[in-house]
Amino acid sequence: MAADPLSRVFAALADPTRRDMVARLTVADATVGELAEPYDVSVQAVSKHLRVLEDAGLVSRSRDAQRRPVHLEAEVFDLMTKWIERYRRQAEERYRRLDDVLRSMPDDSPPTAAPPEGGTPS
Template structure:
């Protein structure tokens, strides 16, 4: 069974540590040691998180001499944003209809 990219991306984003790593990388590239600093976990544990993010296509890893910088690769996030956007429009439409209905109810109550 094949897993679609959206599912892989959501699975990677499900962990708060990985989301924090992505937030840090949104400010610029960083090495594993720098990415590990805010977390109470070992470097191998952080490396496992980075592998999940890399498999999901959310980060890339380079090699510059002994330094292996990680960089944000935001393309999969665009697919997530598009998927979420469809549902945002759905909910906004529902809320707009609810707002109009409540206004009608309130208007009827003030006419008494």
């Protein structure tokens, strides 16, 4: 996987199963078994998905007696949000400049010459 944190996050979220797990973790922490329930895959496969999310810094695991809940690390989303926001602002600025150009253009097209009476246009 790529070395920079943002690339790891986007790569981890490229998989729909991992995106779904992240979405489910926004509601509450869950164990690997709980996360595996809706999928037709093994707990080991879910553990591999969680390892990718963990390596990207999106989730962490803790110990609560015998339970090992997976926790969403929301701070990582700040990194993504800042990156997305920067490009959103740049795109908005380009659209604003385009709006300015369009506003400066004349609204009506140049008049066309009317054909002479009883004749055809030349």
